[in-house]
Amino acid sequence: MFDNPFSMVVAIVLITAIAGVLRAKYKAEHGVFDDDKGETRLIRDPDADRMREEIRGLKERIVVLERIATDKSNRLEQEIEALRDERQH
Numbered sequence: 063m064f065d066n067p068f069s070m071v072v073a074i075v076l077i078t079a080i081a082g083v084l085r086a087k088y089k090a091e092h093g094v095f096d097d098d099k100g101e102t103r104l105i106r107d108p109d110a111d112r113m114r115e116e117i118r119g120l121k122e123r124i125v126v127l128e129r130i131a132t133d134k135s136n137r138l139e140q141e142i143e144a145l146r147d148e149r150q151h
Contacts, residue, residue, distance in 0.1 A: 130138055
């Protein structure tokens with residue numbers, strides 16, 4: 063297959079091109095880019111940070127809701143009754 067120089071050059075160019083595409087795809091998936099100076103930097107997405115904060119808040123709310131739903135001591139019911147009693151007075 064590589065018995066002449068032309069086929070070796072084509073193989074080298076093909077391997078280099080595939081490696082370049084794979085490297086670019088990897089960097090794009092992981093939010094990495096090379097700037098004009100040749101330095102590699104991470105891309106920070108402000109929307110992603112905002113969504114992470116929102117997800118964190120939602121997880122905290124889910125924990126509270128799970129605690130309310132699995133309350134075995136009827137503490138929630140007692141607190142609601144106490145609030146009703148306070149409103150009536």
